[in-house]
Amino acid sequence: MSTTERKSSTTIGREAIREVVVKNPLGIHARPAALLVRTASAFRSEVTLEKGGQIVSAKSIMGVLTLAGHPGSKMRIRAEGPDAEKAVAAVADLFEKGFYE
Amino acid sequence: MPLCVQDLLGPRAAELKLRVICGAEHLNRPIPEPAVNRPGLALTGFYRYFAHRRVQICGLAEMTYLKTLDATTRAERWRRLFAAGIPCLILARNLRTPPELLEAARARRTPVMRTELHTSRLAQSAARILDDLAAPCLRVQGTTVDLQGIGILLEGPPGIGKSEIALGLIARGCSLVADDVTELRRMSSGLIATSVEVTRYHMEIRGIGILHIPSLLGVSSVRREKRLDMVVRLVPADKSAEVDRIGLDPEMVEILGVAVPRITIPVAPGRDVTLVIQAAALNYRLRQLGHDAAKELDQHIIESLTRGGGRVND
Incomplete structure (x- = not known):
């Protein structure tokens, strides 16, 4: 969440949401967080991660780390923009593959 | 909850x-x-x-x-x-x-x-x-620094350089409160900004990675919490048509029901805006003390314009 106004009128594209579970044994520590941020940053859409009511940008290392994604925890990936579906699929794939750990 | x-x-x-x-x-x-x-x-x-x-x-x-x-x-x-x-x-x-x-x-x-x-x-x-x-609480995406007693939240899209600008400010004597994720609480004294425990006192700088600020720059370079006084919104220079050029009507934003002044600064790649932010913060303090440069200059101009029956003195 940001204090800037939502620019809903200028946002073209759509929204995609998917629920995922942290599968890798150490959870989302620095290395998986970096991989996640790098993956999300490749898309033009705004990508967020939500856990327990806290929402952070999936393009922010510090944001992703503050979520404290311990093994087994559930998260919601949400993207909004021209490539929303691809972004969510790419990030969800990392969770699915346990961040290659 | x-x-x-x-x-x-x-x-x-x-x-x-x-x-x-x-x-x-x-x-x-x-x-x-x-x-x-x-x-x-x-x-x-x-x-x-x-x-x-x-x-x-x-x-x-x-x-x-x-x-x-x-x-x-x-x-x-x-x-x-x-x-x-x-x-x-x-x-x-x-x-x-x-x-x-x-x-x-x-x-x-x-x-x-x-x-x-x-x-x-x-x-x-x-x-x-x-x-x-x-106390009502809100997590916002933004970096918070303490600039000589003035709490500033830097916000803007990812990649605009919030952390880099904050690092520049810290090198010039500011203290880091929170990098990229700021937690705000509404207290009787106003909005209190703090960082999230797990990443406290750390920053991420593109190209370097994660830094522990007190180890690098000393204990005076960090603060656990700070009252928020103003928001600085960083926007890409090409999208900054609505930037304030005079400063007569400071913009206010409402966060958790508290009105906070906000200024918008256009950022072009490679442009150092730390001095602009320092000047904005000091100007904010000057206003608190009762000196409003924009208002005083405007008053002066109006006086000279209306003197002598509407003829402009040159």
């Missing part, structure tokens, strides 16, 4: 020095009203307007009074107190817990705690801490 008894045992309530005597398995009991109550009247048998939704605090007065009653009445009073559905009971001065109290508490699955603090001190601290714990 409503507060629960467990929150009174967390780090933010450490000064209460509470120890659980019974009901450790019921610490998830909610505290519907974040306030304290001394149940003296209820213990005398008067239950109308009993503030049963608050944390109950008993001191020497309550316990001494109960000793004047016979055992049956005493047990009955405790039973009725707990039957009202109180969140928890705290005994001050490490007072002894009579067995009938514990029995009544267990029957209603209500935690009982004890502290060495005296009653008035306990009541004051507990009220303040409950207020703090219940």
